[in-house]
Amino acid sequence: MSPLADALVAWQRTHGRHALPWQNTRDPYRVWLSEIMLQQTQVAAVLRYYARFLERFPDVATLAAAPLDDVLALWSGLGYYSRARNLHRCAQTVVNVHGGVFPPSAAVLAELPGIGRSTAAAIAAFCHEERVSILDGNVKRVLTRVLAFDGDLAQQAQERVLWQHATALLPADRTDMPAYTQGLMDLGATVCALRQPDCLLCPLSGLCAARASGRMTDYPVRTRKLKRSRRENWCLWLQTADAVWLQQRPDSGIWAGLWSLPLFDDAEALRAAAGAAAARVVALPGFVHVLTHLDWTLHPHRLDLATPEAGVVAAGLGDGRWWPLDQLDRIGLPAPFSRLLLSR
Numbered sequence: 001m002s003p004l005a006d007a008l009v010a011w012q013r014t015h016g017r018h019a020l021p022w023q024n025t026r027d028p029y030r031v032w033l034s035e036i037m038l039q040q041t042q043v044a045a046v047l048r049y050y051a052r053f054l055e056r057f058p059d060v061a062t063l064a065a066a067p068l069d070d071v072l073a074l075w076s077g078l079g080y081y082s083r084a085r086n087l088h089r090c091a092q093t094v095v096n097v098h099g100g101v102f103p104p105s106a107a108v109l110a111e112l113p114g115i116g117r118s119t120a121a122a123i124a125a126f127c128h129e130e131r132v133s134i135l136d137g138n139v140k141r142v143l144t145r146v147l148a149f150d151g152d153l154a155q156q157a158q159e160r161v162l163w164q165h166a167t168a169l170l171p172a173d174r175t176d177m178p179a180y181t182q183g184l185m186d187l188g189a190t191v192c193a194l195r196q197p198d199c200l201l202c203p204l205s206g207l208c209a210a211r212a213s214g215r216m217t218d219y220p221v222r223t224r225k226l227k228r229s230r231r232e233n234w235c236l237w238l239q240t241a242d243a244v245w246l247q248q249r250p251d252s253g254i255w256a257g258l259w260s261l262p263l264f265d266d267a268e269a270l271r272a273a274a275g276a277a278a279a280r281v282v283a284l285p286g287f288v289h290v291l292t293h294l295d296w297t298l299h300p301h302r303l304d305l306a307t308p309e310a311g312v313v314a315a316g317l318g319d320g321r322w323w324p325l326d327q328l329d330r331i332g333l334p335a336p337f338s339r340l341l342l343s344r
Contacts, residue, residue, distance in 0.1 A: 004146065004207055005171035005180055011203035012183030017190070021050055023182070026127045028102035029060045032090075035119045036083050039136075040292070043189070049078050061100050064091040072258055072332025079335065080292075085257060086114025106132040117163075125181040129174040133166035134181055135159075138188025143169070144220040145192065148209035154224035230295050234270045235261040237284075237302040237340070240310045240322070244341060246331075247320035254291070258332040261340075262317050267299070273317055274303055289336045300340060 018024070020043065022034030033053065037046045053074055057063040063071070068088050075084035090113040094102055102123065103109050109120035117135070124130035135143075140153060143166055151158030171180050191198050197216050199205045210216045238245040238261075246259040264270040271278040286299040305313060314320065323331065328341055 002169050002171070004169050004204060005176065007203045007207065008183040008187065009171060009176045009179045012179045012186060015203075016179075016183055016186040021047070028123055028127045030054070031123050031126050032102065032115070032119075033087070035122050036087055036114060037078065039083060039119070040080055041078060045078065049074070060091045060094050060102070063088065064095040068257060069331050073330050076258075076332050076338055077335045081255060081258060081332070083114060084332075089113040090115060102127075104128045104130070106130055122181060125177040129177045131170050131174050131177060133163070133170055134184060135163055135166050136185075136188075138192070139166070139184045140220050141194065142184060142188045142192045142204075145197070145210035145216055146204055146208045148213065148215070149219065150221050153220050153222045228293055228295060230297070232297040232299075234264045234267050234299045234301060235337075236264065236270050236273065236281075236317075237261055237300055238274075238310065238313060238317075239302065239304050239325075240307050242326075243322040243324050244328070245310070245314045245317065245320055246323050246333075247318070254294070254296075255334045258334050259323065260334055261300070261337055262320065267301075270301055273313075275313055275316060277303055277305060277309065277313055280304075284340075287336065289334075298336060 020034075022030055025031065034046070034050060037049060037053075056070070056074055057066060066088070068085065071084050071088045072081065075081060075087075078084075093112055094100060103112075104124065104127070106117075106120040106124035109115050109123055110117050112120075115123075118139075119134075121130075121132040121134045124132055125134070140162065143149065143162065144153075147165055149162055149165065151161055153159050153162065171177065187202065187204070191202050195217060199208070199211050199216065202208070202211075205211055208216075210219050236245075245262070247262050249255045249258050249260050251257060262273070264273065267283075271281060274281050281301045281303045284300040284302055286297060289296045289298055303313070310322075314322070325341075328338070333341065
């Protein structure tokens with residue numbers, strides 16, 4: 001075993017995390033679900049969703065057979081909704097192509113919808129002790145610091161080199177793979193922080209080249225920065241006594257497949273859509289919805305209508321449908337609209 005693997009496995013077994021609900025299992029379905037939920041999402045947020053999801057979809061066959069709307073409804077608020085759509089597609093592929101059994105190999109797992117190389121490696125390492133390395137964002141930070149790896153990870157060639165280093169550091173004994181893999185995750189999440197790494201608690205501090213030079217926060221190197229953009233829309237909250245008018249978003253793009261309030265480019269277009277009832281439209285406080293790459297300013301406007309008049313207005317809005325107010329928790333709603341509508 002390499003000194004790094006030896007130290008990491010020993011540390012994880014003594015000081016690592018062992019009580020998370022998706023640990024202490026070799027069920028690929030549960031491990032896969034947790035790995036997808038944890039992509040770009042903090043553990044604290046996932047904890048609120050994982051148990052609910054398993055209660056509704058206890059196995060891959062149940063998930064595969066469910067309507068996509070049901071999946072999106074349970075995912076609502078967790079963000080990055082393409083994960084939920086790929087989760088559903090992946091479950092259907094596992095059932096239809098693999099007989100309801102997740103493949104044991106990381107290479108085959110990586111061919112499934114929504115499962116990248118690192119996620120596939122995590123499933124294979126945890127469930128089948130396969131000697132394959134993970135390399136998510138936290139692990140990149142740990143390994144680039146330990147190795148003082150100064151390759152620019154914005155370049156695919158340099159990321160491939162880091163994958164090679166990660167593979168070379170794996171423990172020789174495959175039975176150590178679950179603890180080693182979890183150890184990398186735990187170290188990146190709890191000790192080797194982005195801005196203030198706690199080197200005194202790190203089991204790899206004596207092996208860490210970045211710490212030896214005092215340059216921990218110089219790694220990882222990534223020159224290409226995410227470009228943020230801005231968007232502004234006006235949204236119409238059209239409601240009767242017992243229902244709200246919603247439109248389903250396209251299959252691609254932001255909030256793909258979710259149910260949304262109708263969106264407009266400006267207030268004039270919104271009031272024109274309201275027709276004769278425009279004078280009764282009430283402007284509500286606007287807010288900014290922050291996404292990974294986008295600051296989206298939304299201006300909600302509410303219009304309460306009696307049922308006959310509501311049908312006339314809705315007919316001019318294009319495709320959509322009335323959703324009963326007591327069924328909004330059964331569909332996929334973008335987080336800002338979920339908060340808005342449920343605050344009624």
